[in-house]
Amino acid sequence: MSDSYSRNGDITPNGTANASNPSLVPNNGVPSVIRKKLMGYVGFANLPNQVHRKSVRKGFQFTAMVVGESGLGKSTLINTLFNTTLYPPKEPLPPAAERPKTVAIESIGADIEENGVRLHLTVVDTPGFGDFVNNDDSWKPIVENIESRFDSYLEQENRVNRLKVVDNRVHACLYFIQPTGHSLKEIDIEFMRRLHTKVNLIPVIAKADTMTEEEVADFKERILSDIAHHNIHIFQAPTYDNEDEETIAEAEEIASKIPFAVVGSDKVVVTPDGREVRGRAYPWGVVEVDNEEHCDFVKLRQMLVRTYMEELREHTNDILYENWRTEKLVSMGVAQDSTVFKEINPAARMQEERVLHEAKLAKMEAEMKMVFQQKVQEKEAKLKQSEEELYARHKEMKDALEKQRADLEEKKKKIESGRPITPDKATTGRRKGFLRT
Numbered sequence: 001m002s003d004s005y006s007r008n009g010d011i012t013p014n015g016t017a018n019a020s021n022p023s024l025v026p027n028n029g030v031p032s033v034i035r036k037k038l039m040g041y042v043g044f045a046n047l048p049n050q051v052h053r054k055s056v057r058k059g060f061q062f063t064a065m066v067v068g069e070s071g072l073g074k075s076t077l078i079n080t081l082f083n084t085t086l087y088p089p090k091e092p093l094p095p096a097a098e099r100p101k102t103v104a105i106e107s108i109g110a111d112i113e114e115n116g117v118r119l120h121l122t123v124v125d126t127p128g129f130g131d132f133v134n135n136d137d138s139w140k141p142i143v144e145n146i147e148s149r150f151d152s153y154l155e156q157e158n159r160v161n162r163l164k165v166v167d168n169r170v171h172a173c174l175y176f177i178q179p180t181g182h183s184l185k186e187i188d189i190e191f192m193r194r195l196h197t198k199v200n201l202i203p204v205i206a207k208a209d210t211m212t213e214e215e216v217a218d219f220k221e222r223i224l225s226d227i228a229h230h231n232i233h234i235f236q237a238p239t240y241d242n243e244d245e246e247t248i249a250e251a252e253e254i255a256s257k258i259p260f261a262v263v264g265s266d267k268v269v270v271t272p273d274g275r276e277v278r279g280r281a282y283p284w285g286v287v288e289v290d291n292e293e294h295c296d297f298v299k300l301r302q303m304l305v306r307t308y309m310e311e312l313r314e315h316t317n318d319i320l321y322e323n324w325r326t327e328k329l330v331s332m333g334v335a336q337d338s339t340v341f342k343e344i345n346p347a348a349r350m351q352e353e354r355v356l357h358e359a360k361l362a363k364m365e366a367e368m369k370m371v372f373q374q375k376v377q378e379k380e381a382k383l384k385q386s387e388e389e390l391y392a393r394h395k396e397m398k399d400a401l402e403k404q405r406a407d408l409e410e411k412k413k414k415i416e417s418g419r420p421i422t423p424d425k426a427t428t429g430r431r432k433g434f435l436r437t
Ligand SMILES: Nc1nc2c(ncn2[C@@H]2O[C@H](COP(=O)(O)OP(=O)(O)OP(=O)(O)O)[C@@H](O)[C@H]2O)c(=O)[nH]1
Pocket: 069, 070, 071, 072, 073, 074, 075, 076, 077, 090, 093, 127, 128, 206, 207, 208, 209, 210, 262, 263, 264, 265, 280
């Protein structure tokens, strides 16, 4: 079967491979992707359906946090977003003196189902935020709550049995900005600055029906410039290279509406032309929640629920939680083992190989030096020994000559004094040799 394919999967007329395939050109040693066309149905096109079936069976967990001053319409918007009365109608607020003096954190959980898909939704409310005379530390209990959720996840990850990990981490934080029409307040900036590395921030302009279209546009511009000025990172809908134009256009359109100017209402009203819509009725007309010309509610729902809920969960897990976890473990003195990354980082691997090679060369050089020194020492020792031997022989010969000279001196003296010279035993004695001949 494979004989009739080229490496890029094109079937050539004569059944041979297409050698001019650019995908085979080595790319700095990194193997290129080889594309294959199939001759028949294999079955992996069903993978998305498998994932879908499994996910539907398991259901989904999503935790959204709502932060903003009292009365900005947080509960109403959550009810409107998930089309349910998650928050029952509220009692009027007690007098200021009787209200708690700190920001409280309250969660409401609900299992909701749409077309057979189950979602366990948790909404974390933060009553009291921004409601005090001094709101300097309003962000603190919220950061602590987000971090304690990370802590609980880390603790579950570190357990021996990790089969039942419950993800209570906050996946998105809707931050409600008061529709003042000016720019961000100190408390807004402080909150976003403290939270943007820990949670996916989605800023919304509350009760946008209280402003005109132009006021909303100007306000958005000022908010965005404040956000950019303070280097605050807000969640952006991601786009991928291989996505179709429609998806990219949708992501761009959603991004263009941030901060979302929203209107919330869980009531159905009748429009002048007789339609029943979710909205707010005014003497001058009806503001429709689900009408994109009236507000950005639809785009917010698209971002939070319809299109990017999974991206929000993924970004929380892969980036925000991962960064927090790294910082936490480093602060606890747990060091990162860099060798873990050597397989996935070719540059680091090459560097490591170079260091090893250099070390090997240095070792060889040291060994050669040692052998050389040893040989020199041996040669020196031999030379010294033969020098000593020569010296000894020289001394011996010198002594012998001295003795000979002394003997001759004595003979000479005797001759001069007229005494007969006693022949030397060695020279006068009869030699056996003479007698025999
Ligand atoms: N004009 C207008 N009013 C709204 C909007 N959303 C909610 N409201 C009204 O504002 C009031 C407060 O709304 P809530 O949803 O209770 O506000 P909240 O932010 O949850 O208030 P707290 O629970 O006190 O923090 C209610 O009377 C709502 O009907 C909106 O988009 N526009």
